[in-house]
Amino acid sequence: TQLLEQSPxxxxxxxxxxxxxxxxxxxxxxxxxxxxxEPGEGPVLLVxxxxxxxxxxxxxxxxxxxxxxxxxxxxxxxxxxxxTGLYLCAGGPWDDYKLSFxxxxxxxxxx
Amino acid sequence: GAGVxxxxxNKVTEKGKDVELRCDPISGHxxxxxxxxxxxxxxxxxxxxxxxxxxxxxxxxxxxxxxxRTGGSVSTLTIQRTQQEDSAVYLCASSHQDRGYTFGSGxxxxxx
Numbered sequence: 001t002q003l004l005e006q007s008p009x010x011x012x013x014x015x016x017x018x019x020x021x022x023x024x025x026x027x028x029x030x031x032x033x034x035x036x037x038e039p040g041e042g043p044v045l046l047v048x049x050x051x052x053x054x055x056x057x058x059x060x061x062x063x064x065x066x067x068x069x070x071x072x073x074x075x076x077x078x079x080x081x082x083x084t085g086l087y088l089c090a091g092g093p094w095d096d097y098k099l100s101f102x103x104x105x106x107x108x109x110x111x
Numbered sequence: 112g113a114g115v116x117x118x119x120x121n122k123v124t125e126k127g128k129d130v131e132l133r134c135d136p137i138s139g140h141x142x143x144x145x146x147x148x149x150x151x152x153x154x155x156x157x158x159x160x161x162x163x164x165x166x167x168x169x170x171x172x173x174x175x176x177x178x179x180r181t182g183g184s185v186s187t188l189t190i191q192r193t194q195q196e197d198s199a200v201y202l203c204a205s206s207h208q209d210r211g212y213t214f215g216s217g218x219x220x221x222x223x
Contacts, residue, residue: 033211042115042202042214043154088154090212098144098167099212103153 003027004091004102012108013079021074021105023089030094032065032072037086037104046074079109113137117203117215124193124222132188132218136205143186144212145170145178148200157201160186193222 004025013019023032031050035043047056049065049072056063062075076083086106090099116135124130136143145157156170160180171177175194180186190197200219204212
């Protein structure tokens, strides 16, 4: 059983469309991170959110941490083929140092 | 180094053989983590090092798995008597002061 549930598992969209990926848990986290992984590479950190209700924007990517610190979302505006990859959310429990990862969302942006 | 380096990048081994996977973390990063990634399963925690000590080995799947870290730097993950279910990508990450992880590119292990 995954501590963090990501949805959808797969997402295929046309270039220029918007997309949202969700990360949900029954546990409360001190922080939540989003990573993107490309084939043959390790995950790369995109953002860390630490405050309930926090919204962070990185160019076309918007990250939100839920008020209750149990969920997060990643929204991509006007997706580009370069956004293709596996998106992973990871939660840092209050009493632990190691991150728990979701199973990931595979995003494919078609040109 | 500038990033986390893992070697080999690919390893094919016969069932029953031992393998060693190496991780060279970012200089100065005291925390080092090993994760295993299987298709559709997400990242599975294996072991955590703080300096040279491993306060949490709870993720190691069996006693065939062991890891060490020397000089607060390089870590080696050893799998003895490999089984086909050990096939996966083994990822190493390092971090500093509760910041996000920096991952290596991983070692893809295939047991035939």
